[in-house]
Amino acid sequence: xxDYKPTIGIEIHVQLATKSKMFCTCxxxxxxxxxNTNICPICLAYPGTLPLPNAQAVQLAIRLGYGLNARxxxxxxxxxxxxxxxxxxxxxxxxxxxxxxVEEGYVEIFVxxxxxxxxxERAHLEEDAxxxxxxxxxxxxxxxxxxxxxxxxxxxxxxxxHSPYAARRYLEEVYAIATTLGVTHGDMQHGNMKFDxxxxxxxxxxxxxxxxxxxLNSFRNAExxxxxxxxxxxxxxxxxxxxxxxxxxxxxxxxxxxxxRSKEEAHDYRYFPEPDIPPIVVTEAMHEKEADIKSIPLPIxxxxxxxxxxxxxxEQDVLIKQKNTSQFFAxxxxxxxxxxxxxxxxxxxxxxxAWIKQQTAGDDADSFVATSITTPFTxxxxxxxxxxxxxxxxxxxxxKQIFAEICASSNSPAEIMQRLGIEQISDEGALAEIIxxxxxxxxxxxxxxxxxxxxxxxxxxxxxxxxTKGQANPQVVNKLIQEKLS
Amino acid sequence: xxxxxxxxxxxxxxxxxVELTQQALARIDEVDDKVAAVLTRLDDRxxxxxAASDEKRKNGEALGRLExxxxxxxxxFLVDGVRTTAAxxxxxxxxxxxxATAIKKLExxxxxxxxxxxxxxxxxxxxxxxxxxxxxxxxxxxxxxxGGSSGGSAAALAAGIGLFSVGTDTGGSIRQPAAYCGxxxxxxxxxxxxxxxxxxMASSLDVIGPFAHTAEDAALLTDIMAxxxxxxxxxxxxxxxxxxxxxxKRVGVVxxxxxxxxxxxxxxxxxxxxxxxxxxxxxxxxxLPNLEFALPCYYVLTPSEISSNLERYDGIRYGSSxxxxxxxxxxxxxxxxxxxxxxxxxxxxxxxxALSAGYYDAYYKKAMQLRTLVCQDFExxxxxxxxxxxxxxxxxxxxxxxxxxxPTEMYLADIMTVAANLAGIPAISLPIVGxxxxxxxxxxxxxxxxxAAMFGAARDAENILQVQLAEVKL
Numbered sequence: 016x017x018d019y020k021p022t023i024g025i026e027i028h029v030q031l032a033t034k035s036k037m038f039c040t041c042x043x044x045x046x047x048x049x050x051n052t053n054i055c056p057i058c059l060a061y062p063g064t065l066p067l068p069n070a071q072a073v074q075l076a077i078r079l080g081y082g083l084n085a086r087x088x089x090x091x092x093x094x095x096x097x098x099x100x101x102x103x104x105x106x107x108x109x110x111x112x113x114x115x116x117v118e119e120g121y122v123e124i125f126v127x128x129x130x131x132x133x134x135x136e137r138a139h140l141e142e143d144a145x146x147x148x149x150x151x152x153x154x155x156x157x158x159x160x161x162x163x164x165x166x167x168x169x170x171x172x173x174x175x176x177h178s179p180y181a182a183r184r185y186l187e188e189v190y191a192i193a194t195t196l197g198v199t200h201g202d203m204q205h206g207n208m209k210f211d212x213x214x215x216x217x218x219x220x221x222x223x224x225x226x227x228x229x230x231l232n233s234f235r236n237a238e239x240x241x242x243x244x245x246x247x248x249x250x251x252x253x254x255x256x257x258x259x260x261x262x263x264x265x266x267x268x269x270x271x272x273x274x275x276r277s278k279e280e281a282h283d284y285r286y287f288p289e290p291d292i293p294p295i296v297v298t299e300a301m302h303e304k305e306a307d308i309k310s311i312p313l314p315i316x317x318x319x320x321x322x323x324x325x326x327x328x329x330e331q332d333v334l335i336k337q338k339n340t341s342q343f344f345a346x347x348x349x350x351x352x353x354x355x356x357x358x359x360x361x362x363x364x365x366x367x368x369a370w371i372k373q374q375t376a377g378d379d380a381d382s383f384v385a386t387s388i389t390t391p392f393t394x395x396x397x398x399x400x401x402x403x404x405x406x407x408x409x410x411x412x413x414x415k416q417i418f419a420e421i422c423a424s425s426n427s428p429a430e431i432m433q434r435l436g437i438e439q440i441s442d443e444g445a446l447a448e449i450i451x452x453x454x455x456x457x458x459x460x461x462x463x464x465x466x467x468x469x470x471x472x473x474x475x476x477x478x479x480x481x482x483t484k485g486q487a488n489p490q491v492v493n494k495l496i497q498e499k500l501s
Numbered sequence: 502x503x504x505x506x507x508x509x510x511x512x513x514x515x516x517x518x519v520e521l522t523q524q525a526l527a528r529i530d531e532v533d534d535k536v537a538a539v540l541t542r543l544d545d546r547x548x549x550x551x552a553a554s555d556e557k558r559k560n561g562e563a564l565g566r567l568e569x570x571x572x573x574x575x576x577x578f579l580v581d582g583v584r585t586t587a588a589x590x591x592x593x594x595x596x597x598x599x600x601a602t603a604i605k606k607l608e609x610x611x612x613x614x615x616x617x618x619x620x621x622x623x624x625x626x627x628x629x630x631x632x633x634x635x636x637x638x639x640x641x642x643x644x645x646x647x648g649g650s651s652g653g654s655a656a657a658l659a660a661g662i663g664l665f666s667v668g669t670d671t672g673g674s675i676r677q678p679a680a681y682c683g684x685x686x687x688x689x690x691x692x693x694x695x696x697x698x699x700x701x702m703a704s705s706l707d708v709i710g711p712f713a714h715t716a717e718d719a720a721l722l723t724d725i726m727a728x729x730x731x732x733x734x735x736x737x738x739x740x741x742x743x744x745x746x747x748x749x750k751r752v753g754v755v756x757x758x759x760x761x762x763x764x765x766x767x768x769x770x771x772x773x774x775x776x777x778x779x780x781x782x783x784x785x786x787x788x789l790p791n792l793e794f795a796l797p798c799y800y801v802l803t804p805s806e807i808s809s810n811l812e813r814y815d816g817i818r819y820g821s822s823x824x825x826x827x828x829x830x831x832x833x834x835x836x837x838x839x840x841x842x843x844x845x846x847x848x849x850x851x852x853x854x855a856l857s858a859g860y861y862d863a864y865y866k867k868a869m870q871l872r873t874l875v876c877q878d879f880e881x882x883x884x885x886x887x888x889x890x891x892x893x894x895x896x897x898x899x900x901x902x903x904x905x906x907x908p909t910e911m912y913l914a915d916i917m918t919v920a921a922n923l924a925g926i927p928a929i930s931l932p933i934v935g936x937x938x939x940x941x942x943x944x945x946x947x948x949x950x951x952x953a954a955m956f957g958a959a960r961d962a963e964n965i966l967q968v969q970l971a972e973v974k975l
Contacts, residue, residue, distance in 0.1 A: 056598055060813040062587070063579045063601060063698040065733050097809050097856070099833055106812020154825070158817070285856035287865060290705035290806060292734050 019216040019252070021245045022223075023182045024174035026211040028167045029193050030143070031075045032200045037142040037166035038066035038109065045161035046205055058164040060104035065291045068093070072166040073295060075198045076116045076140050078305045079168060082192040082313060083135050085120025090296050093140070093289040098282050101158045102145040110169075112286045115139035116297070122172075122192070123315045124184040125328065130319075133185045134173040141167050168198070174213065174222070179241035183234050186210060190234075191314035191335055203233060210237055215258070216248045223248070224258040228265055228272055240265040244272045317341060326360060333364045340367070343390050350398035358401045366415065370422050392421045400428045407490060413437050441488040443495060446479065449487075450495055453478045464500050472496060504570055504664050504718040511558070511569050518551040518558070518569030518613065521664075525571040525615050528661045532975045538637045538647075538657035539616045540576050541584050547571065547615040554611055565611030566725060573657045575650075575668040576617040577624060578604050579698040587700040588632040589622045591814050591821050591840040601698025602733070603667060603709045603726045610725050615663055619653030622842045623811065624674055624702040626650050627914045630905060631844040639682055640973045641939055645898040648678030648914075654712045655682035659973055665722055666712040671702045672799050673893075673918025675710045676930035680942025681898035683932040683970045685959070686712050687719045688918075690949050691925035692737040694723070695730030703806035704735075706799075706922040716931065716959035720746065723952060739950065746957035752777075753787035753886035758917050758944075762895060765936045770892055773933055773943060773966060780965040787886060789878040792920055794871040799919040800912055801855050801868035808852030811845065847908065872923050879924045883948040888958045892917055893930040893942030921946055927955050931962060938971045 033043050039057035042048075057064040080087045094112035117138035123130050143165035149156045170189060176182045190208060194201040201207055210231045215223035228244060231237045243265075248258050262276040314335045321331040334344050340363055351359050370391075400417055403409045409417070409432070420431040432438060440446060453475060454461060464471035475496045479487050502510075510516045526544055533539050554569045579585045579597035586592045604614065621631040629637045629652035637653045639645040640660035647656035651668030655678035658666050668675045670688040679686025687710040694709040701707060711722035720742060727739045759770060778784050816822025816836035823835040841849070855864035882889055894914060904911040921928040926949050930942035943962065947955035 059818050061598065061819065062585070062592065062595070062700045062813070063597075063599075063696075065697055065735075067732065067734060095809055097812060099812065099815065101815075101817055101829070104813060104818060106815065107809050283858045285809070285853065285858075285861075287805060287809070287856055287861075290703075290735075 018218055019245075019249050020218070021177055021179075021214060021216050021241075022174045022225075023176040023179075023241065024213040024225075025172045025176070025182060025185060026213075027170040027172075027186065027189055028143075028209045028211075029079070029170065029189075029199050030207040031072050031166040031168055031198060033069055033071045033075065033166050035069060035071075036164035037069050037072055037140070038164055040067075041164065043165060046202075048161050050157070050159035050161060053161040054163070058104065059160060060106070066093075066109055066289070068292050068295065069166055072140060073116065073297075074301065074304055075166075076138065076168050077297065077301060078196050078308060079170075079193055079198045080117035080120065080138065081305060081308050082196050082198070083117065083120035083122060083138065083170065083189075085117045085135055085138065087297055087302070088114060088116055088118060090114065090294050091116040092294040093292045094286050095289050097285040100144070101156065102147050102160075102163065104145070104160060104163055108142060108144065109289055109292070110141035111139035114294075116295075117168075117170075122185060122188050124181060124188050125318055125322070125331070126178075126181050126184055131175075131181070133175040133181075136171045136173050138168050138170040141169060143167050174215075179238045179245065182212065182241055183238040186234050186237055187332075187336060188314060195311060195314055195341075196308060206232055208232070212237060212241060212244075214241055214244055214248070216245055216252070223252075224260050226258065226260065226272075227262045229262050229275065231265055236265060236267055239270055240272055243270060247272065312345065314341075317345070324356065324360075330360055330364045333368060334360070339390050343394055347394035347397055350394055351401050355398070355401040355405060358404060359397070362397060362401070362418065366418050370419075391423075391425055396421055396425075396427055403428060407488065408439050408441075409437065410439070410485065410489060412485060413439075438486060439488045440483055440486050441491050443491060446483075446487060446491060446495055447499075449479055449482050450475070450492070450499055453482070454499060461500065475500075502664060503714045504567065504721065505715070507570055507664055508568070518554040519548065521569060522547050522551040522571045522613055522615060525661075525663050529616065532640070532660050533662065535643055535975055536638050536640050536647075536656050536660045536662075537635060538618050538653040538660060538662060539573070540586065540588065540619050540634060540653065541617045543583065543614055543616055546583075547613050550608075550613045554613065557611075565609065566721065567607060568611030569613065570611065570665070571613045571615045571663045572607065573616050573618045573654060573663040573666045574604060574614060575620050575624075575654050575666070577620065577669050577700040578617070578667065579700070580604055580614065580617070583617065585617070585700070586634075587623050588620045588629075588634055589840065589842065589845070590633045591837075592700075593633075593821055593840075595820050597698075599698060602695035602730045603699065605698075606726050606728075607667070607722070612665075616657075618657050618666065620668075620674075621650035621652070622845050623700065623807070624650035624669055624671060625807070625844045625848055627673070627677055627911050628899070628901075628904070629653060629656075630901065631842055633842055636901065639898050639939075640975055641683060641971070642898070643975075645900050645939065646681065648681035648894075648898060650674040650678075651686075651712070652678045652681075655679050655684055655686065658682070658684050658712045658714070660975060661973070664714075665718060667722075667726075668710060668712060669699060669702065670708050670710055670918075670922065671706045671803060672922050673915045675712065676893050676918050676928060676942060676944060677914060679712055679930045680893035680932070680940065680944075683940035684712050684714060685716055685719045685932065686710065686930045686942075687723055688921060688928045689723055689727065689952060690737070690739075690927045691922075692733075692735045693739050693927070693950070693952070694726045695728070695733040695736050697730055697732035701810045703803040704810060705806060706803060708922070716929065716956055716963055719929065719959075720952075720956040723956075737950070740953070742952035742956060746953050746960060748961050749782070749887040749954060749958040751886045752782050752784050752958070753882055753889045754784050755792070755889050755891040756786045756788045757790075757792040758891035761916075762892060766892070766896065766941065769933065769936060769941055770943075776966055777962065780961075782961075782965075784890075785886070787882050787889065789875075789882055789920075791871070791874040791878045795875050795920040795923055796912065796916050798868045798871040798875065799915070799923060800851075801864050802872065802923075804848040804852030805855045805865050805868075806852070807845075807848045808850075808856065811841075811849055814841075816840075844908065875920055876924045879920070879926060879946075879948070883951075887947070887954050888951075889946040890958075891944050891946075893944040894918070897935045897937065897939040897941060917944065925949055927952050929955055929959050931959055931966075931968075932970055933966065933968055934970065940970050
């Protein structure tokens with residue numbers, strides 16, 4: 016069974032963060048709008064209306080093209096894809112057929128400790144359809160056209176991935192690029208990014224018959240769907256069957272893919288050039304508008320550095336996927352210096368993630384929540400805390416206590432220490448007095464220590480910490496006890 | 502009465518806008534039972550606008566360039582709050598929620614819309630016989646068609662209903678009815694006038710244009726409607742088309758158009774050419790060898806675009822729809838089967854076929870290549886000549902039912918007009934005297950954005966020819 020090699024190619028639909036829709040001036044944000052309120056004669060396809068191409072969408076496509084290391088066409092045009100469906104008001108979708116704005120790029124993914132290239136064939140602009148709902152037990156369906164005309168960029172990869180994990184890495188990497196560049200809001204819960212996964216298996220270098228898993232909207236489910244589908248295909252082949260070229264859906268609850276439409280039922284979309292929109296010439300000025308992306312550290316550049324730092328993949332992911340955390344890390348790194356880097360990583364992937372989880376309880380495990388969360392402390396505050404830790408002025412449990420307070424109050428570590436009365440007692444005279452008392456009260460432990468039982472030292476330290484409510488400097492206490500008992 | 506004459510009379514106080522409008526509306530009462538040009542009368546709206554116009558004039562306020570002039574519009578133009586049908590049962594109950602840019606511009610200059618007028622359904626046809634509301638008649642002989650698809654516009658104007666009309670021209674739909682009814686019709690450069698708010702036929706060929714009694718009136722109307730519109734991405738920047746009309750120097754006579762004419766028709770054109778030559782025009786025959794491909798190319802490209810442009814009429818969001826007929830596909834079939842007429846269905850089928858996988862290369866792609874050849878022919882010709890002239894149609898207006906047995910015969914009426922649409926160039930049809938009492942059209946074509954040369958030539962030709970058509974008797 017394991018000698019089958021899966022091959023995966025992916026189409027990603029990225030919803031662009033434009034102000035208005037792709038071909039009209041309706042607001043591009045319908046998250047809170049009641050059905051069919053964010054519409055106009057153009058996106059309702061009234062007679063006499065014409066599409067007005069959105070210049071901002073074209074700019075964002077160029078921008079993402081840079082992020083995908085791709086070529087931007089000098090001249091690009093729109094085409095019509097014809098099909099009847101109630102969510103498709105014009106009866107055709109305006110998309111790009113043979114002259115997509117973005118061509119031939121690549122995305123680097125980090126799999127099995129190495130960087131691999133997934134080539135991108137093209138990325139083209141198009142409009143989204145409306146939304147259909149089918150009320151249970153009714154003999155009608157309802158259509159909401161708020162989303163009709165939302166600008167999308169469809170990114171088509173070559174079949175360069177060979178495991179569900181690699182596919183997921185590719186999806187997450189594209190997500191990170193698109194959100195870092197501000198091309199999309201990246202709100203996965205509202206379908207800002209959806210994927211169609213083409214997958215086949217083969218025992219040799221030839222490609223097997225592929226199936227297309229349609230309309231996945233989470234990274235985790237994309238991976239799960241692929242794991243299931245690859246196993247299914249192998250099982251069919253092992254039992255002497257053949258794979259049908261078809262479109263399949265993924266049932267999240269059952270964790271299974273299911274057949275939706277066979278090749279025979281495939282539409283003939285009758286593509287032809289959109290006569291209502293003249294070809295668009297991408298000018299030098301349009302390129303110059305995106306010049307700032309050269310100064311934005313792209314996720315892959317950050318990952319290279321983190322790999323260099325020796326971080327685990329999970330740690331890298333936390334620092335890369337969350338745009339805010341990533342920027343925070345970059346700034347704080349400069350403040351803590353090389354000595355504090357490890358602690359900085361620990362804070363951000365440890366306590367800070369735990370805090371985020373608390374704030375966003377119930378959210379999908381793989382949604383990129385932190386894009387919408389503002390980090391509750393400044394790089395300087397965390398750097399101050401790390402400096403205190405490094406100096407030995409506070410214990411790690413005190414540090415955690417302070418961290419929790421920073422998250423809650425946004426005060427500086429110094430203010431919090433003062434407020435909570437946290438201060439390390441490093442004064443040898445004061446500590447010696449306490450140690451004197453404890454030694455006197457515990458003759459048996461003194462005897463144990465002298466008999467060579469090392470854990471007795473721990474007992475004395477613990478007693479001192481208890482007496483000082485954890486404020487004693489453990490290093491000083493250690494030293495004093497050893498001196499006292501020697 | 503021409504627009505220029507009416508403006509002078511208004512200016513002199515000899516007539517008011519209300520009187521002009523009342524006259525136009527009275528003319529509908531008087532003749533439209535015979536001509537059947539009008540679809541929707543707008544009496545209240547028109548009279549209110551006319552009264553407001555007279556008030557403005559009385560108060561000495563700034564006046565528009567068409568202040569108080571009544572007109573009609575083909576039922577392809579959306580007018581806010583007004584029923585717009587495109588002469589289709591599909592839009593029988595459709596009330597437009599906004600106004601077409603062209604109509605807005607005319608009304609902003611003080612023109613008064615008195616009625617929407619008939620056409621072939623969705624502009625598919627050349628006789629108005631395909632209107633879902635019945636055909637219009639040619640006011641010069643009600644046994645003959647007024648032409649089409651903008652037949653209602655030409656018929657209304659020739660019958661004295663309004664002082665001008667606006668129509669659409671995809672393959673001759675303004676020039677051919679203008680020629681059949683004996684009025685001036687203009688197809689401007691593609692993109693000169695915004696298509697926003699006009700029901701689409703074939704987007705890459707559709708243009709908006711005026712019908713008028715003279716080239717001077719037509720130039721004024723074209724000038725007013727022209728201009729880039731942010732609501733139509735295909736509109737172009739334009740210069741003034743009226744102020745600087747120029748007389749033509751080098752004039753080409755299109756050989757492919759005149760050599761196919763019947764002898765009696767040919768005689769009429771030869772007389773016109775002789776008059777123009779005598780007046781100093783230097784005429785020279787020119788050949789555009791690829792014109793023979795224009796008609797077949799047109800009848801692949803337009804149905805293709807039509808099949809797509811008409812997909813939106815699904816009965817879901819507006820327009821007519823049938824009661825629930827079962828599943829989704831049944832609903833589409835029932836609605837589109839019931840409310841589209843025969844020629845519309847024929848073109849949807851043809852276009853769907855031409856764009857289908859496996860046929861695209863043989864039809865649509867080939868037609869696009871031929872379109873390029875036709876364009877190149879015109880480019881070559883216009884490198885030698887300022888304007889090209891020829892007939893607008895091969896014959897005078899035909900009789901009702903003459904071409905209804907074979908739809909392709911009707912298509913042949915477009916043979917001399919479609920090329921200008923394929924090439925996106927401007928063309929005007931001027932009335933000339935025909936073989937019988939019916940008129941013919943002299944077509945003048947100019948290069949893209951060459952409206953100044955076209956209108957200059959048309960003005961000169963009118964002066965030279967001094968055409969006197971038989972009076973319209975209804």
